[in-house]
Amino acid sequence: MSDSPRKHTEALGRILELVVVLSDDMTTSLAAQGLTDARAHLLWELHQRGPSTQRVLADALRVSPRNITGLVDALVATGFVTREPHPTDRRATLVSFTEHGAAVTAAMERDQHEFARILFADMPDDRFACLMEGLDDVLARLRAHGVSVETARTSPDPGSEAG
Amino acid sequence: MSDSPRKHTEALGRILELVVVLSDDMTTSLAAQGLTDARAHLLWELHQRGPSTQRVLADALRVSPRNITGLVDALVATGFVTREPHPTDRRATLVSFTEHGAAVTAAMERDQHEFARILFADMPDDRFACLMEGLDDVLARLRAHGVSVETARTSPDPGSEAG
DNA sequence: CGACATAGTGAAGGTGCATCACGATGAGCG
DNA sequence: CGCTCATCGTGATGCACCTTCACTATGTCG
Numbered sequence: 243m244s245d246s247p248r249k250h251t252e253a254l255g256r257i258l259e260l261v262v263v264l265s266d267d268m269t270t271s272l273a274a275q276g277l278t279d280a281r282a283h284l285l286w287e288l289h290q291r292g293p294s295t296q297r298v299l300a301d302a303l304r305v306s307p308r309n310i311t312g313l314v315d316a317l318v319a320t321g322f323v324t325r326e327p328h329p330t331d332r333r334a335t336l337v338s339f340t341e342h343g344a345a346v347t348a349a350m351e352r353d354q355h356e357f358a359r360i361l362f363a364d365m366p367d368d369r370f371a372c373l374m375e376g377l378d379d380v381l382a383r384l385r386a387h388g389v390s391v392e393t394a395r396t397s398p399d400p401g402s403e404a405g
Numbered sequence: 406m407s408d409s410p411r412k413h414t415e416a417l418g419r420i421l422e423l424v425v426v427l428s429d430d431m432t433t434s435l436a437a438q439g440l441t442d443a444r445a446h447l448l449w450e451l452h453q454r455g456p457s458t459q460r461v462l463a464d465a466l467r468v469s470p471r472n473i474t475g476l477v478d479a480l481v482a483t484g485f486v487t488r489e490p491h492p493t494d495r496r497a498t499l500v501s502f503t504e505h506g507a508a509v510t511a512a513m514e515r516d517q518h519e520f521a522r523i524l525f526a527d528m529p530d531d532r533f534a535c536l537m538e539g540l541d542d543v544l545a546r547l548r549a550h551g552v553s554v555e556t557a558r559t560s561p562d563p564g565s566e567a568g
Numbered sequence: 569c570g571a572c573a574t575a576g577t578g579a580a581g582g583t584g585c586a587t588c589a590c591g592a593t594g595a596g597c598g
Numbered sequence: 599c600g601c602t603c604a605t606c607g608t609g610a611t612g613c614a615c616c617t618t619c620a621c622t623a624t625g626t627c628g
Contacts, residue, residue, distance in 0.1 A: 254525075260423075260543065307607065312608095359410065359413055365542060372535035373416070373540070376535060460576080471577070471617075491575090496575040496625065
């Protein structure tokens with residue numbers, strides 16, 4: 243019983259290691275596409291919602307509208323999205339994918355699936371199920387503990403060199 | 406069999422959600438202590454290694470020496486650490502905790518243990534063991550896939566309001 | 569002593585983020 | 599219609615993190 247704390251801390255360490263590793267891999271593979279985390283996140287939301295106003299994106303990414311201006315500026319400059327006038331509201335602008343942006347985002351999605359396959363494909367079914375239950379459990383405890391779990395949907399990519 | 410891809414993607418989604426939630430919680434509780442992620446990370450390394458030169462910290466955090474200068478500047482200004490001359494190498498400076506810095510870091514460590522306890526304390530032993538094996542498995546696959554897993558030790562805190 | 573490596577920092581620049589102020593536009597109401 | 603008020607996007611400013619390059623002060627080796 244007195245050894246539990248150590249085991250628990252070790253477990254948390256394992257999870258945090260996963261956090262670091264995945265974040266790092268994500269950032270790296272994104273950079274290879276000429277993207278940063280924040281810009282990719284924007285692309286990801288745009289992918290989920292279709293052409294959106296900057297206001298909508300600001301709410302989705304939970305950042306200030308001003309910041310969206312900057313991110314969109316950069317994505318326009320690098321050819322991932324375009325800014326177009328909103329058809330009915332002349333105050334707003336609609337952000338849409340360029341062909342390139344759509345292609346890269348689609349590739350990101352494919353990479354994510356591929357990455358998931360690599361991680362779990364040859365894992366025994368029972369272990370997989372068990373891992374899932376454990377993760378759900380942890381997530382539930384997190385929520386129960388009052389941690390703010392409304393941090394938007396799943397993040398974009400982590401494709402490594404899978405693509 | 407054809408439903409596997411969906412399950413796998415969902416599993417990855419669960420993990421990524423965990424990533425986001427934990428990172429967010431970590432950042433928040435750190436901010437409450439007057440710290441940022443980067444500065445807390447430095448404090449954490451200092452805690453593991455004892456008084457260190459900036460060079461050592463730069464290698465530990467895997468950032469440029471120039472960046473360490475900035476982080477240490479900030480931590481000195483906010484009273485977490487001090488810069489002292491290296492006893493034998495007059496080029497180098499030794500970064501050490503102030504009393505306050507040591508106290509906050511110790512509290513971070515306590516919070517981490519407490520947090521681990523909250524997450525895993527009343528989890529059935531078999532499920533816990535199972536989760537651990539699953540995580541190890543994923544980490545191993547990550548490494549096998551060529552993802553760079555030398556991203557330093559476990560990160561600092563995530564204490565939420567546990568402290 | 570001279571050549572070379574190393575520790576830390578100034579300068580300059582890119583990115584992500586925030587707040588405040590402001591112009592342009594939309595929308596409700598008298 | 600015209601006034602008021604809310605909303606969209608952006609300029610200005612500022613902070614934090616991170617990088618590379620240049621440079622000084624030292625240490626080290628031959």
